[in-house]
Amino acid sequence: MKKLSQDKLCVGLPQTPGVYLFKDSSGVVLYVGKATSLRDRVRQYFSGHDSRGERIAQLVSVADRVDVQETDTVMEALILEANLIRQYRPKYNVDGKDDKSFSYxxxxxxxxxxxxxxxETELFSDGNLDKSSASVPVASFFGPYTSKKHMMIALKILRKIFPFHARREKSEKGCLDRQIGLCPGPYDGGVTREEYCKNIRGIVSMFRGQKRRLLSSLERDMSVFAKKGDFEQAARVRDQVFALRHIRDVALLGRETSLFGRDSSQNVRIEGYDISNISGQHAVGSMVVFENGESKKSDYRKFAIKTVSGSNDFAMMREVLARRFRHDEWPMPDLVLVDGGKGQVGVAEEVLDLYKLKKVGLAGLAKGPTRKKLDVHKSELFPPSDDLLEDVNFLAQVRDESHRFAVSFHRQKRSKGLLSKGGE
Known part of the structure; x- marks a missing residue:
C-alpha cells in the first residue's frame, strides 16, 4: 500500500489500474473503489465539481487520506475491490445499498x-449463506460485487482462458459453447474430471487475487508436461499462461472514469478506419467495429471510393468518414481510430466538426520515427478518454483489423477489374 495525502494527489498517484481506499484519521476504511487510472479517478473526488453529489462530498470531507494498491489489469482491480469490500464492509460502500445491489x-x-x-438475495438469509433457498448447490462464493455487468465481462474473459460447462443440462448435445471452445465437454469425454477441475481452480485463484501464484503453478505444470513428452497439454497450458499475461479487458475500461453522470453500463465502441489502393486504382476504405474489446463483424462496412481521382489517401479518408457519419441511425463510437498520424487525424477532425460530433473521441495510430514502436496521435479538438488509449497493443489490433479488411476488399475489386478489363 502507498500512503498519500490530499496535497500530494496531483503528483503521487500512478496512472495505472488499481483500487483506492478512503480512510479516516483512525485508519478506518470508509470507501473502496476501483480505477483504470488511479490518478485520474481519485482527482475527481477533489475537483469541487457541482455534480459530485452530497454523498461524495461528505466522504471527501471526513476522509483523512487515500491509500492505493496497483494491479496489472482492470479485471484484477475489479476482483480486488470486491475482496476489500468484503473484508472491510466500508460505510460508504455498504450504507444505502439494498440486497439487490450486490452480486457474487x-x-x-x-x-x-x-x-x-x-x-445477494439468492444466496443469503439474514446475512448468512442459505443453502436451502439457493437455486443451485453452492461450494463457494466470491464477492460482493457492485456491477453485475462488469462481472459478466470478467467471467467472459476468464472463460476463454479456463473453459467450463455452463448449462444446467448434464449433456453436450446441442451445446454451442462446446463447438466454439468455451466448454471443454466434460459430459462427452472431452476432458477428465481432474483436468476440468484444474480450470475451475484457475478461475478461483483469479477470484482470490492470486494471479502470480496461479502463473507459477501453470508454468510448473507446463514444464512437467514437456518433460513427459505430452506436448499437446504443454501447449494448452502455455496458451493459458500467455492469455493471463496479456488479458485484454478494454471492456472494463468502459465509461468508469467519471463520477459526474457518465453511464458505466453502456458499451465501449471503437471504430477503426483504413484506406487501400495502388496508385489510386481500385481505391477502397474500411470500417471495423470493436465493442467491449470484441470485434463486431456485423457492423463492419466497406466503402468503394467514388469521388477521389488519383492517389490521395487524405481525401479518400475524408470521403469514407463523411459517408459513414451521414448514417446517424448507426451507433455512435466512443473512439474513431484512423491508420496514420497528424495528417489523417486532421482530416478526420474536419469531418467530425462538420457533423458536430463533439462526444466522439479521435486518435491516429502510426509507426514512430524508428518504426519499432507505435505512436498514438490524440486529437486536440476531439480528445478521447485517456482510458481508451491505455492499451496500445489493443489499438494496434483494431488498426491491423481495419487494414486487413481494407486490403481484402481492395483485392476483390482489383480481381473483378482484371476480369472485366477495367472494372467499374
Whole structure:
C-alpha cells in the first residue's frame, strides 16, 4: 500500500489500474473503489465539481487520506475491490445499498462445477449463506460485487482462458459453447474430471487475487508436461499462461472514469478506419467495429471510393468518414481510430466538426520515427478518454483489423477489374 495525502494527489498517484481506499484519521476504511487510472479517478473526488453529489462530498470531507494498491489489469482491480469490500464492509460502500445491489460469483457443488453470478438475495438469509433457498448447490462464493455487468465481462474473459460447462443440462448435445471452445465437454469425454477441475481452480485463484501464484503453478505444470513428452497439454497450458499475461479487458475500461453522470453500463465502441489502393486504382476504405474489446463483424462496412481521382489517401479518408457519419441511425463510437498520424487525424477532425460530433473521441495510430514502436496521435479538438488509449497493443489490433479488411476488399475489386478489363 502507498500512503498519500490530499496535497500530494496531483503528483503521487500512478496512472495505472488499481483500487483506492478512503480512510479516516483512525485508519478506518470508509470507501473502496476501483480505477483504470488511479490518478485520474481519485482527482475527481477533489475537483469541487457541482455534480459530485452530497454523498461524495461528505466522504471527501471526513476522509483523512487515500491509500492505493496497483494491479496489472482492470479485471484484477475489479476482483480486488470486491475482496476489500468484503473484508472491510466500508460505510460508504455498504450504507444505502439494498440486497439487490450486490452480486457474487458462485462455484457450484457438482462433479463438474459451474461458475455462476447470483444476486445477494439468492444466496443469503439474514446475512448468512442459505443453502436451502439457493437455486443451485453452492461450494463457494466470491464477492460482493457492485456491477453485475462488469462481472459478466470478467467471467467472459476468464472463460476463454479456463473453459467450463455452463448449462444446467448434464449433456453436450446441442451445446454451442462446446463447438466454439468455451466448454471443454466434460459430459462427452472431452476432458477428465481432474483436468476440468484444474480450470475451475484457475478461475478461483483469479477470484482470490492470486494471479502470480496461479502463473507459477501453470508454468510448473507446463514444464512437467514437456518433460513427459505430452506436448499437446504443454501447449494448452502455455496458451493459458500467455492469455493471463496479456488479458485484454478494454471492456472494463468502459465509461468508469467519471463520477459526474457518465453511464458505466453502456458499451465501449471503437471504430477503426483504413484506406487501400495502388496508385489510386481500385481505391477502397474500411470500417471495423470493436465493442467491449470484441470485434463486431456485423457492423463492419466497406466503402468503394467514388469521388477521389488519383492517389490521395487524405481525401479518400475524408470521403469514407463523411459517408459513414451521414448514417446517424448507426451507433455512435466512443473512439474513431484512423491508420496514420497528424495528417489523417486532421482530416478526420474536419469531418467530425462538420457533423458536430463533439462526444466522439479521435486518435491516429502510426509507426514512430524508428518504426519499432507505435505512436498514438490524440486529437486536440476531439480528445478521447485517456482510458481508451491505455492499451496500445489493443489499438494496434483494431488498426491491423481495419487494414486487413481494407486490403481484402481492395483485392476483390482489383480481381473483378482484371476480369472485366477495367472494372467499374
Amino acid at each position: 460469483f458462485v462455484i457450484t457443488k457438482e462433479d463438474f462445477p459451474r461458475v455462476l453470478i447470483l444476486r
